[in-house]
């Protein structure tokens with residue numbers, strides 16, 4: 743009997759509303775009586791903490807080393823014996839992740855050849871393929887306004903120019919991975935509720951409510 747959890751990944755530039763929508767989707771899924779957890783990359787684990795240090799400039803490392811750390815953090819995120827996502831999904835828990843492989847490709851291919859990044863992450867992509875990558879597409883200027891108005895400290899990638907470049911890379915990637923990865927593009931310039939409705943319309947059919955109760 744198949745009773746594994748689903749894996750939905752949220753992608754988008756910073757300030758696009760990923761964490762807002764993850765919180766709302768988690769509530770909707772739990773209302774169905776389905777166990778659901780949220781997570782993010784880079785993680786708060788030991789390898790993810792190193793990545794955070796590099797991103798905030800507290801530790802310096804070359805771009806390839808940082809990309810390798812991202813890949814190692816991802817493998818640990820999936821496979822860690824105590825709280826790895828593969829185990830959670832096998833236990834029937836739906837996982838919502840703020841960022842996954844497309845973030846690596848979109849952000850890091852600014853400095854590193856995409857093929858190298860794909861190769862470095864090939865193990866992770868073989869281990870666990872998301873049911874869907876949900877891309878919240880927002881105008882970079884709108885995202886920047888949200889970032890500067892909100893709680894955010896500015897990280898390395900957060901300028902309108904950078905966000906614009908990253909957004910266009912996401913689109914190049916969706917073209918390239920068409921047929922391989924399932925991608926839902928949602929208009930992130932809408933209200934929080936309208937975005938949530940678009941996402942729920944897509945996600946709800948993954949759950950047969952009669953089976954999950």
Ligand code: ADP
Pocket residue numbers: 754755756757758759760761762763888889892893930931932933934937
């Ligand atoms: P991300 O996780 O993608 O960086 P957040 O969900 O943290 O984005 O949202 C960034 C900021 O924008 C937060 O202050 C949030 O309240 C606000 N926000 C999120 N979605 C919307 C929206 N659809 N319209 C207006 N503001 C939003």
